[in-house]
Amino acid sequence: MKVLVAKPGLDGHDRGAKVVAQALRDAGVEVVYTGLKRTPEEIVSEAIQEDVDVVGLSVLSGAHVPLARRVLEGLRARGADDVRVVVGGIVPPADVDALRAIGVARVFPMGTPLPDIVKAFQGGELA
């Protein structure tokens, strides 16, 4: 499995993204991390170019719904709707449902234990 870990938008908090990236790498997942302040359009291009299975978006500013929507729309527009999108960050419970409704495959809100995140990538549900 290959995963793009991406930080869309303006938020500069990358601890979570880098921790998850390291945990997935240690679990044998191929991980690409592209750094801060990527636009949704850049993330879509990087996902297609790197031919990843999953895009993991990390957002702590609260702008997760519009950012995830733009990534999903971008993937669809470029015929890459087989790429699954997951979101982690400060996502309040009500927004978990909103993200699932627009097509996000899994949401890892704040407080999700690290092993649970790794398991989701290993368990086949994202494969």
Next chain:
Amino acid sequence: MRDVILHAGIPVKPVYGPEDLAGRDVERDLGRPGEYPFTRGIHPGMYRDRLWTMRQYIGFGTPAETNARFKYLMAHGQDALNVAFDLPTQLGLDSDDPRAEGEVGRVGMAIDTLADMEEAFAGIPLDRVSVSLTINGMAAPITAMYYAVAERQGAARDRVVTTPQNDILKEFIARGTWIYPVEPSLRLVGDLIAYSARRYPRSNPVSVCGYHIREAGCTTAQEMAYGLAIAAAYIEMMVARGMDVDDFAPRVSFNFTCWGKIFEEVAKFRAGRRLYARMLRERFGARNPRSWMFRTLIGGGGSAFTVQEPENNIVRGAYIALAAALSGAQTMALPTYDEAYTIPSAKAQLIALRTMQICAEESGAADTVDPLGGSYFVEALTNEMEARILEELAAVERMGGIVEAVRTGAVQAEVARQAYRFELQVASGAIPKVAVNCHAGDRPAEADREVVLHGFDPAVAATQLAKLARVRRERDGTAVDAALGRLRDEARGPGNLMEPLVEAVKTYATLGEICQAMKDVFGEHKEPVKF
């Protein structure tokens, strides 16, 4: 017997005694409070003379909304402000920039022009209230706006006390609001320090932060070491620019976090004060005792708080406040119990303020100076922490110094490595978190749906955009263009950019226009991504 290892990697013995201080020159290591090397505190009487300043971090939505929250907390005894700006403001983007969509007013207040800054501080006398500005990449123009507002209020320059964070090196390491490449970013830091030292003698034009680096994952010893290394880099730069160290060092201040084990935190600050005093006196040759003083905000660490059973965070906050008081903080701020969920509610902010007030007024922690001084454990731990901080400083030197380590991404990679190590220890239970990995039943609780979330009003962005459009319409466009032209020209040369920045903000040039004018000359930072 179980092992105890502190975040800095120091093992803790079950008991300490005089043998743990054998061979140490206690007089030399400690001195008296208010005297070199200030291990016990920077003032002789500490809180008996003056309590720490209470300064909660506040800002959301429009300047008018933030102004109302400022006044609410001041009415309840908060004596100073710490302003949060939204991300577009921190990154020099106007509210109508496409990249700002969804971010306007979200994690702080939106500032586009001087008109917003005037509204944010309306009715708040800037010659009497001290104000921290959590702004870095855009510290120079935002502080220029602040000075302009103070001037229009008629505040005397020597009565204006403001602390722009202005610490770009830690932004490259941890917080991410960098804009320009490292060199021009450092130049702007220096321009603001030099200008403020001359014009606003009571301003604190840089607040060196270990806080965000620790929150991003590094250890306690690394937090202090990186903070000291960053401070040294700025001091070296100002001396190289021709300033005498005593002309600016008395106004250098710090911002550190505090969470986890109380005695480790206390030892970190006691060791840090001692190391900073020695560095300023011995390495930089400062003669003014005020230059030797490590003056710090201690802001409780939000990373200590949990999503599970959020009310428990109120209790964690009380321990953090106690640790900060025992550490000798000049200023204190606490995260709010709902911080893992949302922009703090007014109630949560009041509880955080009340926590600090109870610690100050009721607990007895403020009754005598450095109450833990002389404890076998705390003195031995202070010595051990000093040794670990020196080791981490040597590691920074091996990376080529802090500026080079930032440029290559080596220090960022080390912080990420430590963050991962920490999370593995939480996952294994080696680092206990109540209601998360211990006393939690089969698995930790889900997020609490009862926490009241900050209501993001979609009208905020619309209000801000309408105001920006009005300001653009009503200002003198020719004056704006001339001021931006001058800023661009001066940026190409070696001069101090504060004068042209002050002139530009007074024409109501937008922050986005000002940021872009400098971007035209400086270019943009490219992040060295390593993990």
